[in-house]
Amino acid sequence: MQVPVEKKLEMLRSMMLTRAFEDTLQELCQIQGKIPGMMILCTGQEAVGSGVCAALEPNDFIISNHRSHSHLLAKGADPKALMAEIFGKRTGCNKGKSGTLHLSVPEVNAPCTTTVVGGGLPISVGVAFAQKYRKEKRVTVCLFGDGAADEGSFHEALNLASLWQLPVVFVCENNLYAGAQRYEEHTRVKSIAERAAGYPMPGAVVDGNDALKVYAATLQARDHAAGGRGPTLIECKTYRCRGHGETDPQHYQPKEEIALWKERCPIPRLQTELLSDGILSSEEIHRMEEAMREAVQEAVRFAEESPWPAIEEAFDDVYVTNS
Amino acid sequence: MQVPVEKKLEMLRSMMLTRAFEDTLQELCQIQGKIPGMMILCTGQEAVGSGVCAALEPNDFIISNHRSHSHLLAKGADPKALMAEIFGKRTGCNKGKSGTLHLSVPEVNAPCTTTVVGGGLPISVGVAFAQKYRKEKRVTVCLFGDGAADEGSFHEALNLASLWQLPVVFVCENNLYAGAQRYEEHTRVKSIAERAAGYPMPGAVVDGNDALKVYAATLQARDHAAGGRGPTLIECKTYRCRGHGETDPQHYQPKEEIALWKERCPIPRLQTELLSDGILSSEEIHRMEEAMREAVQEAVRFAEESPWPAIEEAFDDVYVTNS
């Protein structure tokens, strides 16, 4: 499949933005009291969010999970609003109520994110139902982990989406771990994609460290869904290079395994391709890196300078009150 | 496979007992106020419970669902205690607290029955876990409907049973309906057994109206499980000849379909085989019928003559109180 150059650049850009964003977060986490709560990063997995979102139209929806930064940035979320939210500031995209774990960015059609493992699947089915109900040619993508595929919600969601032939694409980001549990320790099925047959729907396994492959698989599934032929289950095989969260000592992840996968890092991989195709020079890549770092620094500045929410604001947004 | 004659007779007997038991219940339901609650019968499906239980050892466990009469009678439950329970009498196997929907008969290793669709599956995994934990050579059978295979609990249970290679046999009684919903209206998978591959475990489809086939499949799965090789998913294709419950007008079940399946009734089927093999004479079959009817009449007499529980007994059995 021929991937348009601008798509390749888009993917590279969003991967690099996510990496810069998260590297900075990792540093900020070391400063006591700077960032509230957990910090769950996707280092090494950026190709999934970037490849998926590059294949979508702006008015397609995504439903993400606890590991959402790459998904949301790739979908076009404003890094400043995300960063401020992660800091817990009033200017955050969710006014400081969410923090990092359930960032919701309706502006880019990411209307809600859930940190309940597997929770996104039934919701994405509902969003896709609305699209079909209104006879739109839009689709919904649900991004979830390999661990989530053990939850009952996975099963109910896939069955219903298949039954009603809804325009939803289930993207399982199989990073080989669910918390501290290796893939083989939480299920015996060789690949999550094999489960597609049980609903049934098309299932595909792709190299999740290759943004172009993710893009191609998503595009195909999107066409399938938008064409009224129902859902697809895509499994992106990738790897969680950092711990589950920033305090995880990763004692259960073999060092050689981490090293191996670091070599498969999706960012240099796409960069090399773009270099060898003569699309980008190393100079340009360097400038992109600078630009990303600058954008993230600006986001941090914005977050740092933003005010905390006032106490009374805690009571806002529980209910729609004009109703 | 050669099925021993005494097993064949056992299956025929338990099918005939269930049929007599439920035909009588159906009549009793017409009498206003005689039987509390719903009445869910398995007419036409008796081969499943009978075939499964004939393949089990007495100390194997079964976990049943709302449609349990055939399962429990085949496992050896006392018809008198069941009937009195269904009447809501103090002499019922559960002192009138359960009624028909969640009959529990620990005496025959049916320690609990649930009417929450799909609820039995995770529980059966727990029972099988205990068997493996204690290094027993016993197995647990979970009986559930095709509708239950849409519940998240199905998925979580099969995944865990496979992961830990537990001695459990999942028997799906696919009677073509879940409530008023035809099989094709609640899932698109051709057969529930295909889902076995997603965990993975062996999956088998058997003619659920043929007690001998059910027996053989269960026996094989039991050996597999007791031998430490883990769970099996067996789908018994059968048909619900009556409505979901006794008040169901069955307006959604095509008359021809019902007629067709009545011809496939598992009881005459096994009778014919035993007749043609010269194992039973029609005289003997007739006497068996009489005996079953008599046993059921005695159960009804017992239930009718039994006292209601006293009001204070409502407070018993919520907690173990010596603890």
Next chain:
Amino acid sequence: MQQLGMGQAVQQALREEMNRDPNVFLAGEGIGVSIHFNPYLPTHGLLDEFGPDRVKDTPVSEQAIAGLAVGASVAGLRPVVEIMFNPFFTLASDMIVNHAAKLRYLSGGKSTFPMVVRIKTGAGFGAGCQHSHNLEAWVAHCPGLKVVMPSTPADAKGLLKSAIRDDNPVVFIEDMMLYFAPGPVPEEEFLIPLGKADVKREGEHVTVVTWSKMVGVALKAAAQLEEEGIHVEVVDLRTLVPLDKETILASVRRTGRLVVLHEATRTGGFAGEVCAVVTEEAFSTLKAPFRRVTGPDIPVPVSPPLERFYIPDEEKLKAAIREIL
């Protein structure tokens, strides 16, 4: 005025709102093709009328049903989904409690979830504790949800229409024993606002706060006590969240006596909330101890005498009232 059972009243509300707003759709188990064929039931006939695109029979998948509502509502539709029996709410509870109720807050007010979850509840049909288990106290303890429990056909209709038009997730709990008892329902369009209790009977000696099926029990007891010269005020909450504290407090300030009546089990039931509100805000007007009349702390048993015993009745209520007069 038309006489309808509560099932029919719910049906009318659904029909009117579906006619009014094409974004309203229904989903649930057996809400279209049903094992019952009974015009008194809430969704009877709606599949024929609105077709399978808007009346969705679902698989037995409570989590998916609730998730469908969460997703469809945030995408702009107005789902009305059904949980067949209250105990199965457990299976949908993650979607309703952790998602429907919280995702708006988590979005900082950007996303809205205009959905209704209808739940059938109540003891009295001999099905036992896995079918009969009143859990309104659970949902009333979840900020982000509104909770409605109507007691009459007219209330059910007016409240359900408001619930469907509300931009918040509303849990609407129907006691099945009310489906068949006819009551007057205005023919013309009407709405009843959420959050307003209704004084179903006035009286100056004691306030009985109750809701749902128990309102009928309270009215029966009140009529009987009237003959003894005891005047009972019956406050029907209608909506547990938002709670109409003003109406409760105004009544207790006049009567000085409070009894709360509900079918749910006693410990941790919503009676405690009502008692707390009154003891916080109208303590000085209280003339007598609080009483509650509730289901006992047991699962609902099947045996007819035991199930009858489980359900609070007018005798128990009268006894409680007499104790504090």
Next chain:
Amino acid sequence: MQQLGMGQAVQQALREEMNRDPNVFLAGEGIGVSIHFNPYLPTHGLLDEFGPDRVKDTPVSEQAIAGLAVGASVAGLRPVVEIMFNPFFTLASDMIVNHAAKLRYLSGGKSTFPMVVRIKTGAGFGAGCQHSHNLEAWVAHCPGLKVVMPSTPADAKGLLKSAIRDDNPVVFIEDMMLYFAPGPVPEEEFLIPLGKADVKREGEHVTVVTWSKMVGVALKAAAQLEEEGIHVEVVDLRTLVPLDKETILASVRRTGRLVVLHEATRTGGFAGEVCAVVTEEAFSTLKAPFRRVTGPDIPVPVSPPLERFYIPDEEKLKAAIREIL
């Protein structure tokens, strides 16, 4: 005496009971191999000590985890399973509420379910409302379950050991903020019976009923008020079900004033139950309005100032006490 955090105390209880009874086993998400490597956490080290047959890391499958406990317990084992965070209780709630709590009753007392469900709870770690949501009021409203919420390391140890030996399903809720604060724990074996409240501080002016993490807040407030001559009695419920009414009533009968303090949201919280019991049974001894100090009716927000505001503190408690003195 040894000084342990509550996490270590739980760990000791688990270790001792596992050594004592081979039928006790543990299961849950990350209870063996964990993303934390921290000896202060409840199950740290137990996998190494007891091996993978008795310390079972499970998939992310809350319903299966709870079902495992139901099935294993009816078959004679004594499972102690963990639900990682209280909001995920929803996913296990069908198994716990409709099965663990009811199946004994449904069996007419023939089957028993000696299982413990440990649940981690509490706000204060910045993870937001899908991780922090106290739902003890839900479980306390389900006959068939016992509910324990310890406030100190020693209580946690003694209560958990009793819970494991109890033949009933017990929900044991641990506030994670207590895991790291050391407190004295006797070295020798000891049990604390379920159903007995503990007067953590005596005082004659006002009774504060509370539990779990909030006991510390109450004691702090009590110490501060002491300096003003206000003597606060702090009743730590320890067990919500069975509820030790005698201890509550005896205290209120002496002080005449009741404040209930809990972290869970206000409406429908367990404070209502305590208020109801007292207003029913000790009304005449009450000298002042009831007060409750609770989390506000909002989901737990992440932003640090908002989350701090959510959690009740000694200032709020002192203000409430002063209001009714």
